[in-house]
Amino acid sequence: xxxxxxxxxxxxxxxxxxxxxxxxxxxxxxxxxxxxxxxxxxxxxxxxxxxxxxxxxxxxxxxxxxxxxxxxxxxxxxxxxxxxxxxxxxxxxxxxxxxxxxxxxxxxxxxxxxxxxxxxxxxxxxxxxxxxxxxxxxxxxxxxxxxxxxxxxxxxxxxxxxxxxxxxxxxxxxxxxxxxxxxxxxxxxxxxxxxxxxxxxxxxxxxxxxxxxxxxxxxxxxxxxxxxxxxxxxxxxxxxxxxxxxxxxxxxxxxxxxxxxxxxxxxxxxxxxxxxxxxxxxxxxxxxxxxxxxxxxxxxxxxxxxxxxxxxxxxxxxxxxxxxxxxxxxxxxx
Amino acid sequence: xxxxxxxxxxxxxxxxxxxxxxxxxxxxxxxxxxxxxxxxxxxxxxxxxxxxxxxxxxxxxxxxxxxxxxxxxxxxxxxxxxxxxxxxxxxxxxxxxxxxxxxxxxxxxxxxxxxxxxxxxxxxxxxxxxxxxxxxxxxxxxxxxxxxxxxxxxxxxxxxxxxxxxxxxxxxxxxxxxxxxxxxxxxxxxxxxxxxxxxxxxxxxxxxxxxxxxxxxxxxxxxxxxxxxxxxxxxxxxxxxxxxxxxxxxxxxxxxxxxxxxxxxxxxxxxxxxxxxxxxxxxxxxxx
Numbered sequence: 001x002x003x004x005x006x007x008x009x010x011x012x013x014x015x016x017x018x019x020x021x022x023x024x025x026x027x028x029x030x031x032x033x034x035x036x037x038x039x040x041x042x043x044x045x046x047x048x049x050x051x052x053x054x055x056x057x058x059x060x061x062x063x064x065x066x067x068x069x070x071x072x073x074x075x076x077x078x079x080x081x082x083x084x085x086x087x088x089x090x091x092x093x094x095x096x097x098x099x100x101x102x103x104x105x106x107x108x109x110x111x112x113x114x115x116x117x118x119x120x121x122x123x124x125x126x127x128x129x130x131x132x133x134x135x136x137x138x139x140x141x142x143x144x145x146x147x148x149x150x151x152x153x154x155x156x157x158x159x160x161x162x163x164x165x166x167x168x169x170x171x172x173x174x175x176x177x178x179x180x181x182x183x184x185x186x187x188x189x190x191x192x193x194x195x196x197x198x199x200x201x202x203x204x205x206x207x208x209x210x211x212x213x214x215x216x217x218x219x220x221x222x223x224x225x226x227x228x229x230x231x232x233x234x235x236x237x238x239x240x241x242x243x244x245x246x247x248x249x250x251x252x253x254x255x256x257x258x259x260x261x262x263x264x265x266x267x268x269x270x271x272x273x274x275x276x277x278x279x280x281x282x283x284x285x286x287x288x289x290x291x292x293x294x295x296x297x298x299x300x301x302x303x304x305x306x307x308x309x310x311x312x313x314x315x316x317x318x319x320x321x322x323x324x325x326x327x328x329x330x331x332x333x334x
Numbered sequence: 335x336x337x338x339x340x341x342x343x344x345x346x347x348x349x350x351x352x353x354x355x356x357x358x359x360x361x362x363x364x365x366x367x368x369x370x371x372x373x374x375x376x377x378x379x380x381x382x383x384x385x386x387x388x389x390x391x392x393x394x395x396x397x398x399x400x401x402x403x404x405x406x407x408x409x410x411x412x413x414x415x416x417x418x419x420x421x422x423x424x425x426x427x428x429x430x431x432x433x434x435x436x437x438x439x440x441x442x443x444x445x446x447x448x449x450x451x452x453x454x455x456x457x458x459x460x461x462x463x464x465x466x467x468x469x470x471x472x473x474x475x476x477x478x479x480x481x482x483x484x485x486x487x488x489x490x491x492x493x494x495x496x497x498x499x500x501x502x503x504x505x506x507x508x509x510x511x512x513x514x515x516x517x518x519x520x521x522x523x524x525x526x527x528x529x530x531x532x533x534x535x536x537x538x539x540x541x542x543x544x545x546x547x548x549x550x551x552x553x554x555x556x557x558x559x560x561x562x563x564x565x566x567x568x569x570x571x572x573x574x575x576x577x578x579x580x581x582x583x584x585x586x587x588x589x590x591x592x593x594x595x596x597x598x599x600x601x602x603x604x605x606x607x608x609x610x611x612x613x614x615x616x617x618x619x620x621x622x
Binding site: 070123135137149150310321 | 363367368369371415418419422424426427428429430432434435436437439440441444556560563593594596597600601604608
């Protein structure tokens with residue numbers, strides 16, 4: 001797992017961790033943004049549709065945040081659906097009961113999920129490895145049962161309905177979020193903000209500390225760094241991003257279900273990171289494309305789509321552990 | 335009062351299912367070092383196999399055969415899929431068993447159908463033992479006795495037999511055990527098989543109490559994780575105690591505030607994690 005980076009400086013270490021070095025550094029970013037900005041125009045040509053693009057972006061946003069913890073800090077969180085779902089429920093409930101303003105509702109959802117992660121993070125950071133994973137699952141599942149049982153507020157098993165996204169009025173301008181195309185670019189804006197945040201964190205001393213903790217936690221501890229606090233910070237940042245994504249997801253569907261909080265979705269998030277490549281910056285986005293498209297396609301052609309998704313898990317683990325981008329990276333190094 | 339006793343007794347039964355499952359999970363977590371997400375799917379498989387075997391060999395035969403069949407399937411799975419992952423990051427075995435759980439649940443649904451099936455226990459066991467406490471049926475008492483017997487057998491295996499000693503030693507320091515010339519691959523396979531056997535047993539018992547649905551395992555696995563965390567990771571006795579505690583607590587809460595019965599076990603867990611992060615009987619310093 002440990003890559004020999006002893007002689008490299010911190011700066012190039014971060015660069016190699018984010019998948020780029022030297023002159024090619026900006027090329028992947030240019031390609032990705034070019035594709036994302038033009039997606040609504042070429043998606044129909046390849047059999048997709050605009051809302052599918054929005055879903056890819058939302059899953060990309062949450063997994064990019066998760067990857068900060070999972071791929072770069074080495075914290076095996078299996079409970080991020082909880083914060084995603086809290087963001088979704090927070091937004092839905094705000095729109096339904098408190099305000100008709102979409103931005104305010106998003107802020108509410110993001111705070112609910114983000115603060116949830118910040119508050120419950122400390123319960124998990126004392127353990128590491130598989131026990132960290134197990135505790136994050138169980139803590140996350142608590143929110144699932146609250147959502148299922150608190151029928152009068154959340155709609156229980158049937159999910160939360162009765163809210164819909166509203167247009168945003170900016171001075172004289174009206175942003176018509178009801179149009180899928182406009183909503184796609186709205187989502188893309190927040191995806192971009194998420195990317196910038198993750199990028200800045202990874203290229204800061206904070207991000208270098210995260211990577212150092214992943215590489216050798218004990219050694220970092222010997223240097224006098226309280227590793228738990230840093231894992232907590234990574235947990236909180238990724239929780240806020242997950243909540244933001246969840247909030248967008250609620251707006252996309254005008255609906256929130258307890259499944260958005262369930263540990264099965266947490267597992268999906270983790271496999272997305274692995275499919276794309278956990279050690280790479282764009283891996284989660286690539287994983288989201290693969291996963292969302294595969295799920296959309298498989299569930300339309302077979303009732304046994306769960307077996308196929310499960311097979312993707314097994315195959316990815318056994319034959320493709322470094323993910324698509326990790327695989328390319330290794331090929332390029334050779 | 336009767337309602338309270340009824341719910342506590344019910345909670346005890348459910349808690350024992352959690353405990354049986356948590357014991358298996360704990361065994362596998364300890365020596366194999368993996369969180370077995372597919373444990374619930376193996377449990378369901380145990381129940382369904384017993385359902386299909388009962389017409390041929392009767393309830394008692396199925397109770398005996400089904401767990402061993404599931405254990406053997408577990409051995410095959412361990413050999414083919416899990417063995418290649420021991421030297422790798424725990425993330426991968428987690429994801430693999432997660433995918434495996436999906437596949438198994440889907441296969442169970444395909445073979446036996448998505449709707450629930452009834453699993454009838456012998457008439458001799460289904461009568462209430464007392465007129466006043468109608469809920470104390472023979473079957474429930476049987477579940478308690480059998481669960482405790484199986485647990486005692488497991489502890490005897492670990493304490494008294496050579497394999498058991500090796501498993502415990504392996505939990506403490508697998509490298510040293512390997513250096514002493516013990517085939518740790520076989521040891522881990524045996525350990526995995528025993529853990530899955532417990533899942534199968536819990537499956538047959540749970541089928542008689544809760545009926546059969548393809549998702550029965552998925553709904554039991556989360557509380558089993560909680561049982562392990564509450565009882566303390568690395569302690570089998572802790573898993574047993576943890577399972578019973580959360581089962582009874584959920585039963586108690588059902589009497590007064592049914593809507594919170596699912597949530598209360600997570601609150602107990604959160605409390606334990608705050609006050610005593612390593613769990614009630616957990617080892618100090620284990621993966622902290």
